[in-house]
Amino acid sequence: EPEVTQTPSHQVTQMGQEVILRCVPISNHLYFYWYRQILGQKVEFLVSFYNNEISEKSEIFDDQFSVERPDGSNFTLKIRSTKLEDSAMYFCAGLAGVFSYEQYFGPGTRLTVT
Amino acid sequence: KQEVTQIPAALSVPEGENLVLNCSFTDSAIYNLQWFRQDPGKGLTSLLLIQSSQREQTSGRLNASLDKSSGRSTLYIAASQPGDSATYLCAVRPHSGAGSYQLTFGKGTKLSVIP
Numbered sequence: 331e332p333e334v335t336q337t338p339s340h341q342v343t344q345m346g347q348e349v350i351l352r353c354v355p356i357s358n359h360l361y362f363y364w365y366r367q368i369l370g371q372k373v374e375f376l377v378s379f380y381n382n383e384i385s386e387k388s389e390i391f392d393d394q395f396s397v398e399r400p401d402g403s404n405f406t407l408k409i410r411s412t413k414l415e416d417s418a419m420y421f422c423a424g425l426a427g428v429f430s431y432e433q434y435f436g437p438g439t440r441l442t443v444t
Numbered sequence: 445k446q447e448v449t450q451i452p453a454a455l456s457v458p459e460g461e462n463l464v465l466n467c468s469f470t471d472s473a474i475y476n477l478q479w480f481r482q483d484p485g486k487g488l489t490s491l492l493l494i495q496s497s498q499r500e501q502t503s504g505r506l507n508a509s510l511d512k513s514s515g516r517s518t519l520y521i522a523a524s525q526p527g528d529s530a531t532y533l534c535a536v537r538p539h540s541g542a543g544s545y546q547l548t549f550g551k552g553t554k555l556s557v558i559p
Contacts, residue, residue: 363546372551373488373533378544386544421488425545431476431495433537433547437487 332356334436336422342442346411351439353405353422361425362405363433364397366390366418373421379405412443446471450534450550457524458558465519465553467534472512475545479508479519480533482552488533492519496539524557531555 335354343349355362364376377387379397396408409416422436447470457463467477476495480488492501492508494517500509507520521528531554535547 361545363544365547365549373535373547373549375546375548378546380544386546419485419487423547432478432490432493433545435488435490440485 334422334424334434336420336436336439338439339437340440340442342444343412345414345443349409349412349441351407351409351420351422351441353407353436354403355405355422355424356426356434357403359424359426359434361385361427362399363423363425364407365421365423367421367438368415368418376407376420409441412441414443417441417443446474446536446538446548448534448536448548448550450532450553452553453551454554454556456556456558459524459526461524461557462520462522463524463555465521465532465534465555467517467519467550469515469517469534469536469548471538472515473539474512474536475539476537477508477510477517478535478537478547479506479517480535482531482533484531491532521555524555526557526559529555529557 337352362379367373377391378385394410399405419438421438423433449468451466478493479491494501494510505522510517531552533552534550
């Protein structure tokens with residue numbers, strides 16, 4: 331069964347550094363998402379991506395964040411200058427289409443900013 | 445703005461008990477509702493998905509119900525086992541035509557099943 335993969339599983343970085351989190355969605359999916367979960371808190375929506383552009387973003391997704399799908403398979407989330415409060419689990423998800431039922435989630439990348 | 449609430453925040457039961465986890469949402473214009481399981485420090489495992497037109501879904505010892513008009517869903521776990529210990533998350537997806545179909549999550553119910 332196809333699945334969403336994410337790399338790395340755990341990333342440790344220093345405050346102010348740039349990080350790129352990578353996701354390989356299921357190949358026939360059209361909508362892509364990034365969510366994050368700070369330890370002990372809710373899973374929160376960050377951004378959705380459709381037809382090679384951002385379709386919606388939350389208040390969390392400020393100018394420090396960017397997403398792209400550089401080669402038609404990978405889907406990346408970049409944080410330009412990490413802050414301590416960016417420490418969280420980041421989940422990538424995909425949806426095959428508007429009338430598809432289920433979003434498929436990757437296993438997550440744990441980002442630790444020191 | 446959709447808000448999802450899960451009660452209780454934590455629940456501890458002896459092995460073998462049946463239990464019910466609750467989820468409520470403020471906007472009934474949903475496309476579907478998903479229940480997930482999350483083990484500590486791990487990802488999200490989808491358990492059950494209920495479309496807005498459905499009343500319930502079953503998978504093994506799990507049964508999820510949906511009352512869209514009242515903004516409620518329940519997850520029933522029969523004959524609980526220690527391996528069921530995890531955090532259970534509820535998430536709703538807005539109806540088609542509303543935004544980008546992203547999920548709104550509750551904070552979860554942390555379940556402990558005592559042997």
